Amino acid sequence: xxxxxxxxxxxxxxxxxxxxxxxxxxxxxxxxxxxxxxxxxxxxxxxxxxxxxxxxxxxxxxxxxxxxxxxxxxxxxxxxxxxxxxxxxxxxxxxxxxxxxxxxxxxxxxxxxxxxxxxx
Amino acid sequence: xxxxxxxxxxxxxxxxxxxxxxxxxxxxxxxxxxxxxxxxxxxxxxxxxxxxxxxxxxxxxxxxxxxxxxxxxxxxxxxxxxxxxxxxxxxxxxxxxxxxxxxxxxxxxxx
Numbered sequence: 001x002x003x004x005x006x007x008x009x010x011x012x013x014x015x016x017x018x019x020x021x022x023x024x025x026x027x028x029x030x031x032x033x034x035x036x037x038x039x040x041x042x043x044x045x046x047x048x049x050x051x052x053x054x055x056x057x058x059x060x061x062x063x064x065x066x067x068x069x070x071x072x073x074x075x076x077x078x079x080x081x082x083x084x085x086x087x088x089x090x091x092x093x094x095x096x097x098x099x100x101x102x103x104x105x106x107x108x109x110x111x112x113x114x115x116x117x118x119x120x
Numbered sequence: 121x122x123x124x125x126x127x128x129x130x131x132x133x134x135x136x137x138x139x140x141x142x143x144x145x146x147x148x149x150x151x152x153x154x155x156x157x158x159x160x161x162x163x164x165x166x167x168x169x170x171x172x173x174x175x176x177x178x179x180x181x182x183x184x185x186x187x188x189x190x191x192x193x194x195x196x197x198x199x200x201x202x203x204x205x206x207x208x209x210x211x212x213x214x215x216x217x218x219x220x221x222x223x224x225x226x227x228x229x230x231x
Binding site: 061100109113 | 122172211218223225
């Protein structure tokens with residue numbers, strides 16, 4: 001079974017750093033793009049960026065470029081999303097998801113989500 | 121601001137048919153890029169419902185169907201059931217943004 005399992009919920013203070021993870025299993029991790037999607041409380045899905053674990057080719061949405069860093073460690077089938085200095089506005093649920101084999105295709109499956117709460 | 125626009129909400133009685141629209145433009149749906157649909161039940165992660173405009177993954181009931189015409193796509197739910205109450209999102213590719221884009225989302229309420 002193809003599965004993405006994300007790290008647990010985090011509570012942080014403004015200005016702190018954070019790295020959340022997404023571990024893939026049941027497929028060849030290096031051969032599929034992994035995307036990150038933000039969902040702020042009560043809001044819709046926002047595409048943040050995507051990484052190809054095979055060669056770490058990474059693309060960002062302009063809205064998130066410079067605000068987060070996406071990386072991957074193919075030796076342990078894990079992708080990461082990190083912040084160097086969190087803001088209260090980063091409070092959201094973050095999902096990782098696997099892109100289909102087509103660059104123009106769909107996302108499936110999805111991780112269970114990591115809730116990030118930033119509050120002083 | 122999303123480039124794919126959906127109605128904020130639709131509702132219907134059990135057993136009825138509802139349709140959700142996803143309106144794009146020439147760099148995305150109008151350019152011929154496929155549209156995919158996701159279902160998000162309350163408190164859970166999105167789940168793929170329809171891929172490549174009108175294909176259902178294994179396990180998705182045939183009550184759900186998709187179509188595309190011009191710069192819009194549509195998700196139809198027939199025989200509406202209480203468990204269909206959820207948020208629904210469309211997704212496509214936008215050539216001007218060079219990335220995937222999601223719709224604004226539609227909340228389906230079963231009356």
